[in-house]
Amino acid sequence: MVNQTYQADVLVVGGGVGGTAAAIQAARRGAKTILVSEFPWLGGMLTSAGVSVPDGNELEAFQTGLWGEFLRELQQRQPGGLDRSWVSFFSFDPRIGAEIFADWAKELPNLHWIDGEVPLEVFQQGSCVTGVRFSDFIVKAKITLDATELGDLLALAEIPHRWGWEWRSQWGELSAPESPNHLTEKYPVQAPTGVVLMQDFDAEVAPEIPSAPNYDPSLFTGAWDGYGAEQFLNYGRLPGGLLMMNWPICGNDYGEGLGRLLESKSKRDEFIQQSRWHSQNFAHYIQKQLGRRYGLAAQVFPHSPTAFALHPYYRESRRLVGISTVREQDILPVAGGQVAPLHIDTIAIANYANDHHYPGFNFPLQPKSIRWGGRWTGTPFTIPYSCLVPVTTDGFLVCEKNISVSHIANGATRLQPVVMGIGQAAGMAASICVELNCQPRDLPIKTLQTALLKDNRAPAAVVPLFNLPPNSSQWLQWQTYYLNNPQAYPSDGNCPISSSSQYFYQEENKVFTRSQICFKGTLYFQDQQDYRFTIISPRLHKQENWQLVTLRSHIDSQLKACNHQQLLAVRGRLNHAGNWLLVEHIEV
8 A cells, every 4th residue: 555655856765876876976065865675785896695796987187076975985984994805905894885875865855765665667648758656655656767686577568678699680799699599598687696795704713604505616617727815815805804795706696597587586596595695605615615714704794694685696697778779899998999889878887898798708808908007998889868868758767777878888888886976977967957848868968978078066078088087177177168069089098188278286295105114125117017016125025026006197107217227216005906106196
């Protein structure tokens, strides 16, 4: 029985990365916003799904918008810093991430967050979505956003969407298969992972991890071959001795019967339970092989058993059929360059490599990575606003992994930072539509882009530029210039920033880096963009060899200008999991 009807400007259904960002941004803009989430934590992939070692948008120039604000909050709140794992530059306790999002929501009197609810029906008048029914209440809204993990509103409203593969003939994507095969039949979408957090008990003996149904140790044999046990465990090492298990090689990716995710609630629940059992069996195997130093974490997630994420890490969803579709060609670098073509209606940026997960299969993809700052990173690309907007439906936007994207390109658009950027843009768009009394398809794109760039709390870049840090005095100027002159967008992703601005930026960052340790040593060039550093001082690390890496453009330029076997003094932080020294300042 429906007990209450709420009225809102903006309704966001789903409290994952995209939905949380959308609701926060819409409410900060002034829209009366209702956010309805299935789970008691906001943040999705970053928190409730347990993947608190985010990938992509790691370079400082790309740490903008709500993503940049989130990182700064983490740096303030996470004891001991974020340098724990080697899969990411940002490793944090998911409880702290959930706390940040909850605090942001509580700050906003015009944001009403309701948890523990899933959508049951979508209301429409003609071609316009007008609201959603939940178990005992209805929300009527001017603009509704689908931020569910699997695009559930798309199905409920019968809005055209895709699920699964497209063949090469559809868009000419070189990585797409020409026709159905064993891989595409077994895995219609990428495999999710039921993340489990283990605990390094160090000198203590961990409680025994029981096996779950269907335990088969052969599924996990060789999981850390080629890495070694220590490096394997450090992959997702979190503060407090926590170990995030989201391991693709003979690990806990789970893709058996993926069609069940769309069939019914009972079938989806069955899949989720089996995914969790699979991860429990992986944890059991790890303990059997590596000893009782390692057990299940306790008191992490707000349900029982507390070591297991609240829901799977879904890598792929139902995907909208939008006004435009992001294809593989849109995420690959231009010929001879290191950035993808610039979308005129860009509203978010990303730079992750294209990464697909199919247990038991090695699926080759077109390369989109470069060496930068002493390491590999993905080439940048942009997300167009038109891939958030349905072809014919009004009053509706998407803002999760359910954007209009091909199955192939989804491997690069699904990551936490870019989805947060998509959510921020969708929330901003929805609130402006309310202000202008227009439909999302009629929203002037320059109005949206300008609002994102000039947001008073979390301004967000919409053009990827390697050498334009967000606190540069020329940041807004060059972002705006390339929006107005997309043909001038440089293929190397570097704008002609003035030396005075670069100097200003370096001087500003000296203040920040004085708290970092000063290391003196000898720089060795192993290869292009492969910097090895033998420490002379401090004495504690004398004669140790580390890899020098940086997330800062001016440091990247300085390292490239150095000589082999040059004596160097740098300030930065050591990451023992990745054996790298993250350089934040070079003494000159």
